Amino acid sequence: MQNLEGKNAIITGGSRGIGFHTALNLAKEGVNVAIMGRDEKALEEAKSEIAKTGVEVIAISADVSDEGGVQSAVKEVKEKFDSIDILINNAGMMGSGPFLESKTEDFEKMMQVNVFGMYHMLQAVLPGMVEQKSGDVVNVASVSGLRSGPGGSLYSATKFAVIGMTEGLLKEMRPHNIRVSYLTPSAVNTSLIGNTKLQEETMTQPEDIADIIVNNLKIHPRTLVKNTEMWATNPLEK
Numbered sequence: 001m002q003n004l005e006g007k008n009a010i011i012t013g014g015s016r017g018i019g020f021h022t023a024l025n026l027a028k029e030g031v032n033v034a035i036m037g038r039d040e041k042a043l044e045e046a047k048s049e050i051a052k053t054g055v056e057v058i059a060i061s062a063d064v065s066d067e068g069g070v071q072s073a074v075k076e077v078k079e080k081f082d083s084i085d086i087l088i089n090n091a092g093m094m095g096s097g098p099f100l101e102s103k104t105e106d107f108e109k110m111m112q113v114n115v116f117g118m119y120h121m122l123q124a125v126l127p128g129m130v131e132q133k134s135g136d137v138v139n140v141a142s143v144s145g146l147r148s149g150p151g152g153s154l155y156s157a158t159k160f161a162v163i164g165m166t167e168g169l170l171k172e173m174r175p176h177n178i179r180v181s182y183l184t185p186s187a188v189n190t191s192l193i194g195n196t197k198l199q200e201e202t203m204t205q206p207e208d209i210a211d212i213i214v215n216n217l218k219i220h221p222r223t224l225v226k227n228t229e230m231w232a233t234n235p236l237e238k
């Protein structure tokens with residue numbers, strides 16, 4: 001295992017849900033964290049909570065689907081932290097419903113956030129990791145990127161794309177001593193899936209995903225855990 005203390009991380013969508021808990025767990029390990037999101041009030045609240053751990057915390061308001069905004073946000077982080085050692089590409093949105101009732105603009109928006117958002121972050125952060133010959137990237141996909149069902153075709157298309165991009169990239173980056181991996185959670189108890197009628201105790205909690213991310217990051221850099229697939233116990237996922 002490696003010690004993460006003193007490393008620097010960026011977490012997109014770090015103001016709530018999986019992103020917030022991951023940022024908090026990393027901070028508890030002594031990692032300085034930059035959280036990115038769109039809601040300034042939520043970001044400031046998250047920042048105060050994480051700062052109680054004693055690490056350096058930066059909160060930056062940026063929309064991951066805005067390439068220029070991402071470039072400036074990452075530049076700001078690089079100016080404050082010496083290096084970026086860990087990138088958690090977590091920001092995402094979900095839309096669902098019958099395919100024939102879907103609207104092009106809604107699908108485009110979801111692609112922009114879930115796929116191009118990750119692409120912009122990777123383009124901004126990876127050159128520094130290649131230069132320093134080390135780094136960890138975790139792309140949050142979903143079990144919806146492994147299989148799909150009625151009403152889920154468009155969200156699944158974005159998550160299949162995330163996994164495809166990650167599979168190629170991890171092989172390109174491995175010779176540079178950079179680990180690029182992905183996670184495929186099932187139903188996690190966050191605002192993303194809203195009112196699902198699922199019982200909370202049958203769902204994965206965002207803290208569980210954060211535990212898995214941090215545990216994987218602590219594994220010695222010579223070994224890459226390519227994907228961690230998680231299953232809640234609820235009936236949605238049969």
Ligand SMILES: NC(=O)c1ccc[n+]([C@@H]2O[C@H](COP(=O)([O-])OP(=O)(O)OC[C@H]3O[C@@H](n4cnc5c(N)ncnc54)[C@H](O)[C@@H]3O)[C@@H](O)[C@H]2O)c1
Nearest residue numbers: 013016017018063064090091092142185187188190191192
């Ligand atoms: N909740 C689930 O059941 C579940 C399951 C599998 C995968 N996921 C994935 O986990 C990730 C995190 O989701 P969550 O469940 O914590 O949801 P959440 O809604 O609680 O959090 C999403 C975060 O992403 C941020 N975000 C959304 N659009 C953004 C944008 N354009 N720019 C910057 N930030 C943006 C939000 O502000 C928020 O902080 C998503 O990629 C989601 O697809 C969630």
Ligand SMILES: CC(=O)[C@H](C)O
Nearest residue numbers: 142143144185186187
């Ligand atoms: C939101 C999501 O990704 C599903 C539940 O797998």
